Amino acid sequence: AQSVDxxxxxxxxxxxxxxxxxxxxxxxxxxxxxxxxxYPGQSLQFLLKYITGDAVVKGTKGFEAEFRKSNSSFNLxxxxxxxxxxxxxxxxxxxxxxxxxxxxxxGLGTTLQVQP
Amino acid sequence: DPKIIQKPKYLVAVTGSEKIxxxxxxxxxxxxxxYRQSAKKPLEFMFSxxxxxxxxxxxxxxxxxxxxxxxxxxxxxxxxxxxDDSATYFCASSQDRGVSNERLFFGxxxxxxxx
Numbered sequence: 001a002q003s004v005d006x007x008x009x010x011x012x013x014x015x016x017x018x019x020x021x022x023x024x025x026x027x028x029x030x031x032x033x034x035x036x037x038x039y040p041g042q043s044l045q046f047l048l049k050y051i052t053g054d055a056v057v058k059g060t061k062g063f064e065a066e067f068r069k070s071n072s073s074f075n076l077x078x079x080x081x082x083x084x085x086x087x088x089x090x091x092x093x094x095x096x097x098x099x100x101x102x103x104x105x106x107g108l109g110t111t112l113q114v115q116p
Numbered sequence: 117d118p119k120i121i122q123k124p125k126y127l128v129a130v131t132g133s134e135k136i137x138x139x140x141x142x143x144x145x146x147x148x149x150x151y152r153q154s155a156k157k158p159l160e161f162m163f164s165x166x167x168x169x170x171x172x173x174x175x176x177x178x179x180x181x182x183x184x185x186x187x188x189x190x191x192x193x194x195x196x197x198x199x200d201d202s203a204t205y206f207c208a209s210s211q212d213r214g215v216s217n218e219r220l221f222f223g224x225x226x227x228x229x230x231x
Contacts, residue, residue: 004158034219043120044206044222090159103172104151104220106159 002027002095006107014115018079021110023091024072032094033074034104035065039087047089050074061085083114119143120223122207127228129197136183137192137226139207147171147210148190149220150182154203165190166212197230204228 003026013019025031035047048059050067058064065076076089091107123138141148150162164172168184179201181193194201207223 036220036222043118043224044220046219046221049219103161103164103174104159105161108156108158 002093002105004091004093004105004107006089006091006110008110009108010111010113012113012115013081015083016080019077019081019085019112019114021076021089021091021112023074023076023107025074025091025093026072027093027095031074033065033067034092034094035059035063035074035076036090036092036106037087038090038109044090047076081112081114083116086112086114088112118224120207120209120221122205122223122226124226125224127226129228129230131197131199131230133197134193134195135197135228137194137205137207137228139190139192139223141188141190141207141209141221141223143209143221144188145209145221146187146212148184148188149208149210150190150192151206151208151222152203153206153225154200159206163190163192194228199230202228202230 005024033050036044037047038044048057050057055067063078067074088109088111090109092104094102095105120141129135148165151159152162153159162175163182179195183191204225204227206225208220210218210220
């Protein structure tokens with residue numbers, strides 16, 4: 001089965017704190033993993049991706065994510081958090097439909113609120 | 117300027133009616149997609165098109181029909197609407213389809229409510 005789990009629907013923290021948004025996946029092969037972000041009133045935007053190589057990948061706006069094969073996780077991190085990081089964050093897995101056809105499988109998303 | 121335009125932003129329809137959701141992308145991409153997000157559910161892949169040809173269909177119902185009149189257009193026609201069709205429908209595009217780890221660009225979505 002191919003699936004993505006984001007266990008935290010909402011995360012609230014204060015500006016300056018470290019943020020970590022959790023994501024776990026289920027996939028039988030080597031995963032391609034993504035984080036997308038949706039700021040209020042905007043469309044989903046690509047943040048970063050893991051394909052292979054270094055377990056820590058860096059993205060835009062100071063975000064990074066760590067791939068851990070041992071527990072099938074791909075958590076998003078940033079330190080320090082800024083109020084402008086308040087948004088909804090989606091973790092996604094690239095999975096197969098058939099043959100070499102692929103699709104993105106999304107988690108439910110985590111709404112992050114960073115308070116000043 | 118938004119590079120992927122979806123119209124309308126909000127749409128209210130009555131059960132049994134038919135609606136068309138519009139999507140145009142100005143990124144010069146060759147592949148376009150439709151995703152749906154229903155309440156309490158994750159974004160769900162529906163269709164993919166490449167060079168105006170339907171490539172993948174993950175939607176069980178034939179009531180959902182994508183239409184591509186131009187390379188940068190991918191509309192979604194929904195017939196015999198049901199309350200369960202209420203969702204936000206996202207159009208997306210990528211440079212090419214079927215390429216591993218390619219990022220998607222999304223529109224703002226059309227929020228459809230079926231009464």
